[in-house]
Amino acid sequence: MIKINKFFVLIISIFICVLLIEITLRVKGIGSNNIVYYSSNYYGYYQIPDQKITRRGNLISLDKYGNRNSKKNTLENSSLIFLGDSITYGGSVVSNNETFSYLVANKMNLNYLNISSNGWGIPNIINFLEFHNLYKKNSTYILTCINDCYFRNLRKIEQNFFSSKKDYLAINVLLRYLIFNILKKSYSVDHEIISEKLDNLKTANISVNILNNFKKKLDSLNSKLIIIHSPNKERMKDLIINQSNNEKYSRKSILRIFSNYDLELVEISDHFKEKEIENFAHFFVDSVHLSKMGHKIYADIIFKLLNES
Amino acid sequence: MKVNKIIYFSIAFTVVLAAALLNFSIKSPNDGALYFSAADFFLENKFLADPTRTFEDSVRAFPTTQIAIVFYLIFLKSISQNYWIIIYCVIFALIWSNLFCKLIYFSKKNFSQNNNLYIFLPLIIFFNYDYIVSASSFYNELFYYPFLIFSFLKIHNSLQKNKNIFDKSFLFSTFLLLGVTFRLQHMVFLGTLALYFLYFKEFKNFFKISFFILFSILIIFVIQKFLLAADSTNIINFVDGKPVLADMNTHWLDKFILILENQILQLNPELLFKNLKVQLALFNNFLNLPKIIDYNLPNNFRNFPEFIYGSISFLVILLTFLSLRKSRFQKFKIILLIYIFLTSIFLFLLTDHSSRYFLLVNFCVLFFLFDSIYKFKFKINFKWFSFLSAVYLLVIIYYGYNFFKNKSAQSKNTYNLNSILRDFDKHKSKTYSNNSIFITRYRYNVYWVTKKPAYLVWEFFDVNFKVSQNKNIKFYYVGDKRDLKNYQHKIKKIEDFSYSKYKSKNFSIWRLYF
Numbered sequence A: 001m002i003k004i005n006k007f008f009v010l011i012i013s014i015f016i017c018v019l020l021i022e023i024t025l026r027v028k029g030i031g032s033n034n035i036v037y038y039s040s041n042y043y044g045y046y047q048i049p050d051q052k053i054t055r056r057g058n059l060i061s062l063d064k065y066g067n068r069n070s071k072k073n074t075l076e077n078s079s080l081i082f083l084g085d086s087i088t089y090g091g092s093v094v095s096n097n098e099t100f101s102y103l104v105a106n107k108m109n110l111n112y113l114n115i116s117s118n119g120w121g122i123p124n125i126i127n128f129l130e131f132h133n134l135y136k137k138n139s140t141y142i143l144t145c146i147n148d149c150y151f152r153n154l155r156k157i158e159q160n161f162f163s164s165k166k167d168y169l170a171i172n173v174l175l176r177y178l179i180f181n182i183l184k185k186s187y188s189v190d191h192e193i194i195s196e197k198l199d200n201l202k203t204a205n206i207s208v209n210i211l212n213n214f215k216k217k218l219d220s221l222n223s224k225l226i227i228i229h230s231p232n233k234e235r236m237k238d239l240i241i242n243q244s245n246n247e248k249y250s251r252k253s254i255l256r257i258f259s260n261y262d263l264e265l266v267e268i269s270d271h272f273k274e275k276e277i278e279n280f281a282h283f284f285v286d287s288v289h290l291s292k293m294g295h296k297i298y299a300d301i302i303f304k305l306l307n308e309s
Numbered sequence B: 001m002k003v004n005k006i007i008y009f010s011i012a013f014t015v016v017l018a019a020a021l022l023n024f025s026i027k028s029p030n031d032g033a034l035y036f037s038a039a040d041f042f043l044e045n046k047f048l049a050d051p052t053r054t055f056e057d058s059v060r061a062f063p064t065t066q067i068a069i070v071f072y073l074i075f076l077k078s079i080s081q082n083y084w085i086i087i088y089c090v091i092f093a094l095i096w097s098n099l100f101c102k103l104i105y106f107s108k109k110n111f112s113q114n115n116n117l118y119i120f121l122p123l124i125i126f127f128n129y130d131y132i133v134s135a136s137s138f139y140n141e142l143f144y145y146p147f148l149i150f151s152f153l154k155i156h157n158s159l160q161k162n163k164n165i166f167d168k169s170f171l172f173s174t175f176l177l178l179g180v181t182f183r184l185q186h187m188v189f190l191g192t193l194a195l196y197f198l199y200f201k202e203f204k205n206f207f208k209i210s211f212f213i214l215f216s217i218l219i220i221f222v223i224q225k226f227l228l229a230a231d232s233t234n235i236i237n238f239v240d241g242k243p244v245l246a247d248m249n250t251h252w253l254d255k256f257i258l259i260l261e262n263q264i265l266q267l268n269p270e271l272l273f274k275n276l277k278v279q280l281a282l283f284n285n286f287l288n289l290p291k292i293i294d295y296n297l298p299n300n301f302r303n304f305p306e307f308i309y310g311s312i313s314f315l316v317i318l319l320t321f322l323s324l325r326k327s328r329f330q331k332f333k334i335i336l337l338i339y340i341f342l343t344s345i346f347l348f349l350l351t352d353h354s355s356r357y358f359l360l361v362n363f364c365v366l367f368f369l370f371d372s373i374y375k376f377k378f379k380i381n382f383k384w385f386s387f388l389s390a391v392y393l394l395v396i397i398y399y400g401y402n403f404f405k406n407k408s409a410q411s412k413n414t415y416n417l418n419s420i421l422r423d424f425d426k427h428k429s430k431t432y433s434n435n436s437i438f439i440t441r442y443r444y445n446v447y448w449v450t451k452k453p454a455y456l457v458w459e460f461f462d463v464n465f466k467v468s469q470n471k472n473i474k475f476y477y478v479g480d481k482r483d484l485k486n487y488q489h490k491i492k493k494i495e496d497f498s499y500s501k502y503k504s505k506n507f508s509i510w511r512l513y514f
Helices: A002-027 A100-108 A122-131 A147-151 A170-186 A196-220 A233-241 A250-259 A274-278 A292-308 B002-022 B031-045 B068-079 B084-111 B117-126 B129-136 B141-160 B170-181 B186-199 B203-229 B252-265 B269-283 B304-325 B330-348 B355-373 B382-404 B414-426 B443-450 B457-463 B465-469 B481-490
Strands: A037-040 A044-047 A052-055 A058-061 A080-084 A112-116 A140-145 A224-229 A265-267 B235-239 B242-245 B436-440 B474-480 B493-496 B507-513
Touching: A002 A170, A044 A122, A080 A100, A080 A122, A100 A112, A100 A140, A100 A292, A112 A122, A122 A196, A140 A147, A140 A292, A147 A196, A147 A250, A196 A224, A196 A250, A224 A292, A233 A274, A250 A265, B002 B084, B002 B129, B031 B068, B031 B443, B068 B084, B068 B141, B084 B117, B084 B141, B084 B355, B117 B355, B117 B382, B129 B141, B129 B355, B129 B382, B141 B170, B141 B186, B141 B330, B141 B355, B170 B186, B170 B203, B186 B203, B186 B330, B203 B252, B269 B304, B269 B330, B269 B355, B304 B330, B304 B355, B330 B355, B382 B414, B414 B443, B414 B474, B414 B507, B436 B443, B436 B457, B457 B465, B457 B481, B474 B481, B481 B507
Parallel strands: A080 A112, A080 A140, A140 A224, A224 A265, B436 B474
Antiparallel strands: A037 A044, A052 A058, B235 B242, B474 B507, B493 B507
């Protein structure tokens, strides 16, 4: 009898602990409400189409291809095609109608496609367009990327912490996250064999070369490519002090590689007004991702760029 | 007794730690920012200066001879850069746990014959808003206030036992000797004792105290000499809308006299009338009233709050007279009365006041108050104790509410100012270019948040305006743009540079273009 009681108490205690962890995680916004992805050998991965979730009070709605734009928008009726990684995608920090892609298109009264995904590298983006044949005449393609985008190469779903199906328990997400990080650590690069800097530079070379070919293809279709470089906080700090003390080598090396091609890289931070530079953290939620204000300022700048061109 | 001490220690430690931590979150320590930053500056540069006004090419002297707290902070920070605040709070709690025991003993012995109100004496002395804020904001009052009370208790004890005040008086003498490095107001205490000894013809003690007075004056001069030696500018003061300058080679004594002269020049009939009204704060500071009602009494008692303020003050004065009519503790009462009187004269001659200047007479006023009512027969129960404590705390809560609503009696916009500065600092990730210059009347707040020195408005526009010709420098003005009205002709453009929700149409961080 005593043994049963002890066992019962143990079970109840475990259950209560699990429940408390589950509640805490859900309060923190971790849980079943996440976007799920599918895997592709050709372009790595993408969001599973036709999803609609509300996370942290923001709506993420995907069309029948997995793009983050209105379901009414198609390649045929859109002339603005936004490409990129998590910066363009926007994550759960903004709702669909707060992403800079939406805001720009809305200002221009045009339809648009937002073809982007968290963690994508340049090959992911271009391969996705090729696979689905998303080339269109007389259109404007706007690629917005951070430094990392050029160093990622073709990212696979396993390299990110993504789900391919809904997690109904937040604790499941936590466990998977722990296992993901343990495995990630065991796969870390062996620096004795590969020089990290050289590896990154060669990858960035490949990325820019891919972009160069992509631009040529667009040129032949009378379409335009605008490549925007999205800064990180270190770059913004440098802009305040008018020096390059904080930034790592990455942006400079990308600029150097770009100078070897007939490609123009638009430094969006150069279009920030002084007041915006001085208060830059209002536009970021972390070191690279944009806040709602950040999306708005990007929209204003891109709108201006499009009008000028 | 031991258990009580532990309780007092815990309360004092918790209160001062919580209040000190507020400096790093929602408020700024005001003058404490000067002491705090001067300590850091000293540890880095090995000399004392005012970092809130020191730019790369011009060092400004530390503006006061009340430097003891700076050296205390230097000492603590050199022991531990990370945990000095804990040591700071522990020492505070140790002092107050001892003083609390002494005050309860003192109060119970002298005021508990017919009622148990005596319990409020130590509580009111400790839980004074000005004191808690001063102590937690690294002001000299941290030590000066409790040691002044220790001294009053020691004097009372000596008089009761008919002993010489200077018997077994190492700590007391040390306080008399060094008190002036904490508060210039210490001269009032020394003067009080001198007059007392003279009145009662205790000439031996009078000579002793005269030595302390001369020594204190010497300390002031020596400190002043060394402080002014660090200054590399010609700025002295600002009187009647004009800067007062002195050649850099001017002798330190002449500079000192010039400063003094300018202080006196600023006294005018209007100011003196205001200073007369301000004196009432001496009699109600223990209730924290000057924190919620403007002690300058701009409406001359013609509105309800000022009427209540005046009535309470006059009631306390009346009770003080009632106490004086009683025969016990006559000698001690004379000392307290002289102290209040001299403090009043001292404050009357000041050009600017802060409610904490009235803090030091709290013990004297409370002594008279408790002495005047000690014969009243009644016992308060726990319910009444709680009620009266709640009423007392209500004043602090009301002040806190007004602070967050930017409506406090003495300083409007304080909460907004700190919030705007913190927002600016946070959203720049604490990144400041070397060529940015702040102009503000709130330079302690600016320095506390940004760690950047600032020019006062007149210092910039009237003395250093040539700096504005440098096109590489970014100029920021922090405050109400209406305060720049006298300099509008010198400014090309003013641009609001804040995104904070606490800014207003006029009060913000502004970029100035020349």
